Amino acid sequence: xxxxxxxxxxxxxxxxxxxxxxxxxxxxxxxxxxxxxxxxxxxxxxxxxxxxxxxxxxxxxxxxxxxxxxxxxxxxxxxxxxxxxxxxxxxxxxxxxxxxxxxxxxxxxxxxxxxx
Amino acid sequence: xxxxxxxxxxxxxxxxxxxxxxxxxxxxxxxxxxxxxxxxxxxxxxxxxxxxxxxxxxxxxxxxxxxxxxxxxxxxxxxxxxxxxxxxxxxxxxxxxxxxxxxxxxxxxxxx
Numbered sequence: 001x002x003x004x005x006x007x008x009x010x011x012x013x014x015x016x017x018x019x020x021x022x023x024x025x026x027x028x029x030x031x032x033x034x035x036x037x038x039x040x041x042x043x044x045x046x047x048x049x050x051x052x053x054x055x056x057x058x059x060x061x062x063x064x065x066x067x068x069x070x071x072x073x074x075x076x077x078x079x080x081x082x083x084x085x086x087x088x089x090x091x092x093x094x095x096x097x098x099x100x101x102x103x104x105x106x107x108x109x110x111x112x113x114x115x116x
Numbered sequence: 117x118x119x120x121x122x123x124x125x126x127x128x129x130x131x132x133x134x135x136x137x138x139x140x141x142x143x144x145x146x147x148x149x150x151x152x153x154x155x156x157x158x159x160x161x162x163x164x165x166x167x168x169x170x171x172x173x174x175x176x177x178x179x180x181x182x183x184x185x186x187x188x189x190x191x192x193x194x195x196x197x198x199x200x201x202x203x204x205x206x207x208x209x210x211x212x213x214x215x216x217x218x219x220x221x222x223x224x225x226x227x228x
Binding site for chain 1: 117118121145146148150155156157158159160163165171203205207208209214215216217218219220221
């Protein structure tokens with residue numbers, strides 16, 4: 001079945017450690033997105049990518065990094081520079097790219113990161 | 117950058133109607149609507165494009181005013197399953213590519 005997979009579902013890390021969240025899709029989508037969700041603040045865009053080896057900062061990119069070495073994969077690294085990393089992280093993909101945002105986005109089930 | 121949604125929350129009795137609004141300060145290419153249940157991934161409801169094209173579920177209706185950069189989602193004869201948080205997402209073309217930005221959400225509760 002085609003879809004978008006995030007792993008792990010729950011992740012615990014000590015403060016000061018970098019952590020990488022996985023996002024894989026087999027939908028052959030060009031565009032991929034990372035969002036952060038905090039209570040009452042909706043979905044905030046961290047990074048997005050329209051094609052392989054290219055990605056753009058979203059609205060809250062500080063303290064995060066990404067890579068897009070393969071079309072199906074878009075991992076997110078939460079670095080120690082992120083001051084408040086505990087949140088629910090959602091990855092999404094869409095057909096994208098040249099046509100603009102004219103197709104629906106598919107979301108993964110999310111990763112809940114807790115930093116202690 | 118985020119679109120603005122209103123109201124922030126609404127409580128209905130089963131069978132009542134509701135309207136959720138979304139507005140943006142920037143020119144839009146598309147407006148997306150999603151519903152999220154607690155702890156789950158957002159689920160696609162509808163997309164509205166410039167020029168009037170719509171894609172989505174038959175039981176959901178929405179409008180998109182391109183000039184005012186506003187959209188409204190209409191929920192009629194609400195059911196208990198309609199409960200959740202509704203997000204509007206706005207699609208814009210930028211020199212760096214196309215991005216999808218979401219609002220803060222509207223929490224909808226439908227009671228028996």
